[in-house]
Amino acid sequence: MTTLLFVSPSDNSEAWRGEIAKRLPDLDFRVWPDAGDPAAIDCALVWKPPPGVLAGLPNLKLILSLGAGVERLLTDPTLPDVPLVRMVADGLTEDMAAYVVLQVLRWQRQVDAYTEQQRAGVWKQLGHKPASEVRVGILGLGVLGEAAARALTPLGFQVIGWSRSPKEIRGIETLHGEDGLVALAARSDFLVCLLPLTDQTRGILNAGLFATLPKGAVVINAARGGHLVEADLLAALESGHLGGASLDVFAEEPLPAGHPFWTHPKVHVTPHVAGITHPSRCSDHIADAIRRAETGQPLLHVVERGRGY
Numbered sequence: 214m215t216t217l218l219f220v221s222p223s224d225n226s227e228a229w230r231g232e233i234a235k236r237l238p239d240l241d242f243r244v245w246p247d248a249g250d251p252a253a254i255d256c257a258l259v260w261k262p263p264p265g266v267l268a269g270l271p272n273l274k275l276i277l278s279l280g281a282g283v284e285r286l287l288t289d290p291t292l293p294d295v296p297l298v299r300m301v302a303d304g305l306t307e308d309m310a311a312y313v314v315l316q317v318l319r320w321q322r323q324v325d326a327y328t329e330q331q332r333a334g335v336w337k338q339l340g341h342k343p344a345s346e347v348r349v350g351i352l353g354l355g356v357l358g359e360a361a362a363r364a365l366t367p368l369g370f371q372v373i374g375w376s377r378s379p380k381e382i383r384g385i386e387t388l389h390g391e392d393g394l395v396a397l398a399a400r401s402d403f404l405v406c407l408l409p410l411t412d413q414t415r416g417i418l419n420a421g422l423f424a425t426l427p428k429g430a431v432v433i434n435a436a437r438g439g440h441l442v443e444a445d446l447l448a449a450l451e452s453g454h455l456g457g458a459s460l461d462v463f464a465e466e467p468l469p470a471g472h473p474f475w476t477h478p479k480v481h482v483t484p485h486v487a488g489i490t491h492p493s494r495c496s497d498h499i500a501d502a503i504r505r506a507e508t509g510q511p512l513l514h515v516v517e518r519g520r521g522y
């Protein structure tokens with residue numbers, strides 16, 4: 214029987230306890246800081262655990278991340294060297310694909326402009342480019358990037374994706390490597406970031422990349438704030454080279470009061486909600502990982518620490 218320690222300053226432990234108990238009734242579910250005997254804990258389910266907490270569990274065998282992105286965990290030098298499984302769940306993937314579709318459509322169909330017109334009682338058709346003429350470049354073709362690409366394609370958008378290694382996805386043009394990035398940017402009316410945050414991807418949304426985008430392009434960042442050089446985005450919006458940005462993630466979260474993004478007319482801010490890990494939709498994944506660990510089956514979605522995702 215597994216003894217699990219739940220460590221998250223922001224998630225609802227009781228909701229997770231209830232959903233996981235439906236799937237694993239024998240699990241001993243403890244909530245940090247009430248861990249009891251640390252030596253009894255063999256599995257930790259975590260989001261932003263304070264550094265050092267997991268190192269205090271001498272018999273830990275498995276770390277399950279409540280998030281898909283694990284960069285914060287990997288910066289803890291005391292993180293125990295046991296398998297780290299990241300969140301991959303249909304509920305999260307569907308949420309993210311819907312967020313990307315929503316953001317592409319809101320700019321393409323001029324939702325903000327029509328909202329303003331409505332407030333002013335103005336009846337005026339503004340027109341829009343048909344989806345078949347709109348190119349969406351997606352950085353990251355993993356679980357979430359591929360799902361976003363697959364959600365946009367049936368709506369008629371031209372989708373190009375970029376990954377580290379070469380990929381083949383039916384109906385979607387794929388590129389990789391440095392040259393692939395420049396080629397993708399040059400043809401992206403929308404640039405969507407769904408990359409993990411690593412040493413290679415930090416600051417990738419910068420002035421150099423923006424300069425290669427077509428004039429009027431829109432940047433959508435739903436990955437991590439560390440991907441974006443905020444000053445470069447503001448300058449590119451100011452110059453009129455970029456047409457707008459939808460940002461769900463920020464270098465500092467919550468986005469500080471007074472930050473220029475809050476009031477920028479070309480920036481749409483959401484509070485890190487593009488993909489939510491609902492306990493009811495994501496507990497199958499957690500239960501599956503625990504069962505696999507208990508029965509010695511291979512774990513799925515294990516983070517490769519060397520590459521950072």
Ligand code: NDP
Nearest residue numbers: 281282353354355356357376377378409413435436487488
């Ligand atoms: P995956 O690990 O499944 O996919 C990552 C993709 O990025 C892969 O295609 C990978 O390439 C590519 N990649 C990684 N490094 C590079 C690089 N140096 N150059 C080019 N491509 C690269 O991750 P997910 O799709 O599950 O998640 C992506 C990120 O989304 C998470 O790390 C997290 O930060 C963010 N996220 C945000 C949420 C939100 O609410 N805003 C919710 C959930 C996640 P390859 O296929 O070759 O390995």
Ligand code: OXD
Nearest residue numbers: 279280281282300488
């Ligand atoms: C995640 C997130 O990584 O919520 O899952 O950002």
